[in-house]
Amino acid sequence: MKDDILYHFALGTGTHDFPALFGDVKFVCVGGSPSRMKAFITYIAEELGLGSVGADYPNICAGTDRYAMYKVGPVLSVSHGMGIPSIAIMLHELIKLLYHSKCSNVTIIRIGTSGGIGLEPGSVVITSQSVDATFKPQFEQVILGKTVIRSTNLDDQLAKELMQCSKEINEFNTVIGNTMCTLDFYEGQARLDGAICLYVEEEKLQYLKAAYDAGVRNIEMESSVFAALCNLSGVRAAVVCVTLLNRLEGDQISSSHDVLVEYQQRPQKLVGHFIKKCLGKV
Amino acid sequence: MKDDILYHFALGTGTHDFPALFGDVKFVCVGGSPSRMKAFITYIAEELGLGSVGADYPNICAGTDRYAMYKVGPVLSVSHGMGIPSIAIMLHELIKLLYHSKCSNVTIIRIGTSGGIGLEPGSVVITSQSVDATFKPQFEQVILGKTVIRSTNLDDQLAKELMQCSKEINEFNTVIGNTMCTLDFYEGQARLDGAICLYVEEEKLQYLKAAYDAGVRNIEMESSVFAALCNLSGVRAAVVCVTLLNRLEGDQISSSHDVLVEYQQRPQKLVGHFIKKCLGKV
Numbered sequence: 358m359k360d361d362i363l364y365h366f367a368l369g370t371g372t373h374d375f376p377a378l379f380g381d382v383k384f385v386c387v388g389g390s391p392s393r394m395k396a397f398i399t400y401i402a403e404e405l406g407l408g409s410v411g412a413d414y415p416n417i418c419a420g421t422d423r424y425a426m427y428k429v430g431p432v433l434s435v436s437h438g439m440g441i442p443s444i445a446i447m448l449h450e451l452i453k454l455l456y457h458s459k460c461s462n463v464t465i466i467r468i469g470t471s472g473g474i475g476l477e478p479g480s481v482v483i484t485s486q487s488v489d490a491t492f493k494p495q496f497e498q499v500i501l502g503k504t505v506i507r508s509t510n511l512d513d514q515l516a517k518e519l520m521q522c523s524k525e526i527n528e529f530n531t532v533i534g535n536t537m538c539t540l541d542f543y544e545g546q547a548r549l550d551g552a553i554c555l556y557v558e559e560e561k562l563q564y565l566k567a568a569y570d571a572g573v574r575n576i577e578m579e580s581s582v583f584a585a586l587c588n589l590s591g592v593r594a595a596v597v598c599v600t601l602l603n604r605l606e607g608d609q610i611s612s613s614h615d616v617l618v619e620y621q622q623r624p625q626k627l628v629g630h631f632i633k634k635c636l637g638k639v
Numbered sequence: 640m641k642d643d644i645l646y647h648f649a650l651g652t653g654t655h656d657f658p659a660l661f662g663d664v665k666f667v668c669v670g671g672s673p674s675r676m677k678a679f680i681t682y683i684a685e686e687l688g689l690g691s692v693g694a695d696y697p698n699i700c701a702g703t704d705r706y707a708m709y710k711v712g713p714v715l716s717v718s719h720g721m722g723i724p725s726i727a728i729m730l731h732e733l734i735k736l737l738y739h740s741k742c743s744n745v746t747i748i749r750i751g752t753s754g755g756i757g758l759e760p761g762s763v764v765i766t767s768q769s770v771d772a773t774f775k776p777q778f779e780q781v782i783l784g785k786t787v788i789r790s791t792n793l794d795d796q797l798a799k800e801l802m803q804c805s806k807e808i809n810e811f812n813t814v815i816g817n818t819m820c821t822l823d824f825y826e827g828q829a830r831l832d833g834a835i836c837l838y839v840e841e842e843k844l845q846y847l848k849a850a851y852d853a854g855v856r857n858i859e860m861e862s863s864v865f866a867a868l869c870n871l872s873g874v875r876a877a878v879v880c881v882t883l884l885n886r887l888e889g890d891q892i893s894s895s896h897d898v899l900v901e902y903q904q905r906p907q908k909l910v911g912h913f914i915k916k917c918l919g920k921v
Contacts, residue, residue, distance in 0.1 A: 358832065364892045365721075365824075392704045420896075422674045423721065439647075439705065442722025442860050446824045452834035490781045499772045500826045501838060501846045540822075542647075542728045544782045550640065552734035553871050556783060564783045578724050589835050610646045614702075 361457065363450040367420030370457050378417075379458035383431040384632050385451065385465045387444070388624075389579070391416075391425035391436040397468065397625050398427035398434040404629045405430060405638060432632060437467075437579065441540060444579040448586045455592075464515065464593045466631075468624035471536070471577040472546060473600025474569045478612065479620045481529060481627060483516050484536040484596035485572070487580035490545065492537070492571035496581040509538075509584035515595045522630045525639075529623050534574030536596060538581035546576050548608040565604055575600050597624040643739065645732040649702030652739050660699075661740035665713040666914050667733065667747045669726070670906075671861070673698075673707035673718040679750065679907050680709035680716040686911045687712055687920060714914060719749075719861065723822060726861040730868045737874075746797065746875045748913075750906035753818070753859035754828060755882025756851045760894065761902045763811060763909060765798050766818040766878035767854070769862035772827065774819070774853035778863040791820075791866040797877045804912045807921075811905050816856030818878060820863035828858050830890040847886055857882050879906040 360371030368375075386401075388394050395414065402408030407430045417426040424447055427434045435451060437444040444467075455463055473480055486494040487509040496507045516533055523531035543551025547561040568576075580596045587594035599620045601610050610617070633639045642653030650657075668683075670676050677696065684690030689712045699708040706729055709716045717733060719726040726749075737745055755762055768776040769791040778789045798815055805813035825833025829843040850858075862878045869876035881902045883892050892899070915921045 358891075361832065362891050362893055390704050422672050438720045438722075438725055439728060440720075440722045440724025442822050442824070442827075443720055443725050445822075446721060449825045449834045456834070490784045492784075498826060499822060501829055501842060502772045502774075502849075540724050540727075540781060542724070543731045544780060545724075547783055550643065552731045552738070553868065560783060567784075586835065609640075609644050611644055 361453060363454060365421060365423040365446050366418045366426065366450050366454070368418070368454070375454065375457040376459050379433065379454060380460060381431055382433045382455065382458065382460050383463055385433045385435065385463060386468055386628060387435045387437050387465065388468045389437060389439050393621060394425060394434045394436045395427055398429055400625055401432050401629050401632065402429040404633055405636065440578045441582045445582045445586065448583065452586065452590050465587055466594070466628050467579060467583050467596045468628050469577055469579065469598040470621060471575040471598040471600050472602055472604045473575050474565055474573055474604050476532065476574060476600050476603060477530060478600055478602050479529060479623065480600050481523065481531040481623050482536060482575040482598055482600060483519050483531065483533045484511055484580055485516060485533050486535045487511065487538050487584045487596065488535050488571065488573060489581060490537065490539055492568060492573065496585040498585065507585040508588055509581045510588055511584050511595055512593045515593055519595055519597060519627060519631055522634060523627050526626060526630055528626065531627070532574055535572040536580045536598065537568055537573045537576045539576060539578055542578065550608045562605065576604065597627055599623045643735060645736060647703060647705040647728050648700045648708065648732050648736070650700065650736070657736065657739040658741050661715065661736060662742060663713055664715045664737065664740065664742050665745060667715045667717065667745060668750055668910060669717045669719050669747065670750045671719060671721050675903060676707060676716045676718045677709055680711055682907055683714050683911050683914065684711040686915055687918065722860045723864045727864045727868065730865065734868065734872050747869055748876070748910050749861060749865050749878045750910050751859055751861065751880040752883050752903060753857040753880040754884055754886045755857050756847055756855055756886050758814065758856060758882050758885060759812060760882055760884050761811060761905065762882050763805065763813040763905050764818060764857040764880055764882060765801050765813065765815045766793055766862055767798060767815050768817045769793065769820050769866045769878065770817050770853065770855060771863060772819065772821055774850060774855065778867040780867065789867040790870055791863050792870055793866050793877055794875045797875055801877055801879060801909060801913055804916065805909050808908060808912055810908065813909065814856055817854040818862045818880065819850055819855045819858045821858060821860055824860065832890045844887065858886065879909055881905045
């Protein structure tokens with residue numbers, strides 16, 4: 358291809374100098390919400406001593422509202438919206454961006470939110486394996502109308518390093534566990550409070566307990582394709598999500614705004630500490 | 640349930656008076672991009688003579704950045720992000736919102752963008768049936784780990800009324816055809832320009848031509864669950880998407896920004912005309 362247009366980033370090799378813009382990137386942090394990813398770049402800039410106080414970081418993808426992207430030093434922060442299709446589009450374009458920019462030794466970490474199973478709300482889960490709705494560590498990708506099964510393995514060593522960081526911070530409960538990745542938030546996660554619900558509470562609890570027994574400690578909607586695409590691209594990857602509620606006790610996210618905001622900072626703190634440590638700044 | 644928190648809208652029955660806020664809603668228009676849905680509310684307000692020139696419409700979901708929502712008179716405009724999981728979350732909460740608001744006789748129309756097959760770019764497709772990647776008119780929903788097949792029928796009469804509106808406007812090519820709904824933009828739509836691609840151009844074209852032969856005229860990523868959930872809820876629904884390119888001729892969306900902006904206004908114009916007609920304002 359002569360030029361490559363990364364349509365959903367509103368960036369292109371014909372219009373942007375990728376090696377100059379992104380060549381020094383070593384850490385990419387991704388998360389669903391654009392405002393959370395903006396908050397993360399401000400936080401990490403301060404932690405790394407790279408930003409001035411009150412600095413505003415421009416959105417590199419200002420030409421579109423599909424995703425938001427921010428950068429400071431070797432850290433790129435990108436939003437991915439909700440669900441497998443949304444993060445998959447972002448990852449295809451991100452992997453191409455890193456390739457065109459001639460980046461090397463990049464680590465990609467998803468910092469997200471999730472529903473916990475059998476954990477105190479606010480606990481952080483570092484994903485050991487991303488499993489599907491039948492608890493299998495696989496991702497089904499449909500290509501030319503045929504289903505292809507892909508591995509959802511993540512980097513064991515990286516998960517252990519992140520766990521060690523949580524011990525060093527010692528501010529919140531963190532576990533390594535399996536993460537169930539679903540295509541739906543309501544029926545797909547056995548919630549009783551969707552617009553449609555054709556099962557009862559007993560069936561819900563039976564399903565969630567079976568998930569727990571299969572090693573699942575949290576449920577979210579992006580980790581499987583994230584693991585699969587990072588695997589195929591040979592990029593070191595991890596998933597670090599905070600749990601906003603314990604699904605064995607309810608379906609609605611009813612904690613106060615302030616409590617939820619503090620929970621959402623936990624994966625940022627953990628990954629911020631990890632990046633500082635990698636850069637010899639701890 | 641005592642209170643119902645629509646978490647991804649940042650609205651709740653305990654904090655908001657739903658019948659007062661939304662009780663008069665008769666038309667809900669949904670689309671991926673928040674800025675496009677804001678542009679639509681401004682457009683429809685002017686068309687219906689309900690807004691003052693230069694009026695700014697506040698985002699009803701300002702407490703979150705997951706979705707954006709705008710309202711003028713009987714028209715609600717809501718963004719849904721990209722992909723089946725993202726629009727499914729929005730639809731569950733939208734259907735609950737309409738229920739709690741005691742709305743009746745509501746029509747929901749998705750106004751979106753898509754890739755065309757065998758159509759001149761800029762053509763508009765009114766969906767006859769939403770089909771999956773094997774061209775079947777069905778949506779697979781995983782519930783408690785088991786796959787449930789749901790119908791993706793849309794309202795035939797509504798599609799015909801919308802087609803008639805396009806004839807009355809007479810500004811752009813519009814067809815009624817099948818819409819293929821995929822879980823992925825790159826491999827899932829047989830693109831050759833993703834970060835990963837394990838097939839060749841000949842296989843791609845074979846697949847897209849088979850889709851064309853099955854009546855598919857455009858490809859997008861939300862229509863199947865949209866049709867399924869509207870069906871189950873008994874809401875009259877339609878999908879109206881503009882095609883940004885002809886996939887038989889390429890994969891990249893390389894038209895100029897201005898051309899793409901004009902294309903994206905076409906479903907808005909068509910649906911705007913339809914709403915005016917329903918309200919006796921044409």
